[in-house]
Amino acid sequence: MAKMEQMELATQRAQLNADVKKMVEKYRSIFEWDVPDINQALSDRLILAAIREALDDVEKTLPGVE
Numbered sequence: 001m002a003k004m005e006q007m008e009l010a011t012q013r014a015q016l017n018a019d020v021k022k023m024v025e026k027y028r029s030i031f032e033w034d035v036p037d038i039n040q041a042l043s044d045r046l047i048l049a050a051i052r053e054a055l056d057d058v059e060k061t062l063p064g065v066e
Contacts, residue, residue, distance in 0.1 A: 023051070 024047060031043045059065050 020051075024048070 027047045
């Protein structure tokens with residue numbers, strides 16, 4: 001990654017992390033509403049795995065990203 005891109009990412013990293021955390025919390029809430037007696041640790045692992053898979057899918061659609 002070029003230096004300018006690295007610098008820009010560094011300035012945005014905190015917001016990116018906050019956005020991802022909000023997305024995780026959104027789906028944790030949905031699971032809690034829909035699944036009585038939820039296994040929170042399992043739910044968290046499933047949500048994180050689904051987010052990783054979604055990121056992989058998005059990555060495949062971006063030109064020039066390998």
